[in-house]
Amino acid sequence: MDIRTFKDKIYSELASISKAMGNPNRLEIIELLAQGPCSVEYIVSNTGLSVANASQHLQTLKSSRLVTSRKEGKYRFYSLANQNVYRVWSAMRELGISQNAEIGKLMSDFRESRHNLESLTTTQLLKRMENEDILILDVRPREEYESGHINTALSIPQNELIQKMKELPSDKEIVAYCRGPFCAMADDAVLMLQDHGYQASKLDAGFPDWKEAGHPVAQY
């Protein structure tokens, strides 16, 4: 095989990976799958896609080998094929944040609408955990917490926080996290906590970023 043919084939295969990621709905599915394996139904209820449409996008991702699936009873669970898929997604996210003014504007507008909450970086959190007694709060849906969470984190899904807030100690500082920088659950939780007199801030990274960085995780 000559070098031209070789390159044509290689770049076509790689472009098919990029094409598979080149759709907003599929990117959202990838970010959701990064939290852990999900059924089609779970994806549907978290994205607003129709069932057939979600399934079709999953087939696309599967045929580009970005996701795998396993059947369990009535449900079929989809997962990211390997950690490299998340690395591509997060590199792409960083590229977008660094280069695309529209994304920067959307994020800062959104943050302003949430009163410009301060956020901690992963490094800052780790450092403060050494010296201070901090409560780490996972506000993602229970399923996601169960398929993996920050080592010492407590789970209170954002939509249950109002009722369960009384379970939280009022003397500890709270750091909340969720899926990642495009997810508002931690922001909403922190606002709610601050409204009720807690000392709370958010982590600027999501669980998959924490895991990717090699920090300690736990799961059931």
Place this chain on the structure above:
Amino acid sequence: MDIRTFKDKIYSELASISKAMGNPNRLEIIELLAQGPCSVEYIVSNTGLSVANASQHLQTLKSSRLVTSRKEGKYRFYSLANQNVYRVWSAMRELGISQNAEIGKLMSDFRESRHNLESLTTTQLLKRMENEDILILDVRPREEYESGHINTALSIPQNELIQKMKELPSDKEIVAYCRGPFCAMADDAVLMLQDHGYQASKLDAGFPDWKEAGHPVAQY
């Protein structure tokens, strides 16, 4: 703005980055631009694209803010917008190599046709450079060497190697490198050197990977 609208916009913007990379020709252009700024003409002569087609792909990359351009006399030079673009490309490359069996097969077939040359990793090379006297040879076209190369590397473009081989010391071990894992120039150079009695091997990474890893580089 509600969270659904926010997410729709964010993911659309990010998908447009991925779409821009979702074409084999544009990926090849990106890998070429990773070597340094290039004119349209240079891209054309290194890819076999038509001029109008190459220009059109460059416009696509530019409107997704993956590349920038500057004019210099008759020529317009295109560059990658920032290092994040290369990070996405290399993450995608690693994903392809790890996950796509067709890519693995293409690469190993190609390597076999080059007699399964042994290659050094960057780490191995750095280690051996401490103890031994090794000649690092950049076999990419001169333009690419000039816009950046491994610190102590000597430039002999692969297509000039036959004539200039006599300039090389015969007592030093030679390590050749080129653009990256999909580029055959280093393999061809090593084969040629070995045929003429030199002790030669290739680096398994290209210049952009060396640079991305933060190892010492030089340029004119």
Place this chain on the structure above:
DNA sequence: CAATGATTCAATAAACTAATTGAATGTAAT
């Protein structure tokens, strides 16, 4: 200032992609 050369723009036809709909498949519970 005309000629040259590098690059971009505009228009087109062919190929591909997305969302929707409704039917089909397969599993589990009654």
Place this chain on the structure above:
DNA sequence: ATTACATTCAATTAGTTTATTGAATCATTG
């Protein structure tokens, strides 16, 4: 075995992307 439910498949329509062609810019060179 019937029913309910989760998921996939197939067909359709609307919209997008690609390569090609040839014309249009625009800076340099003679």
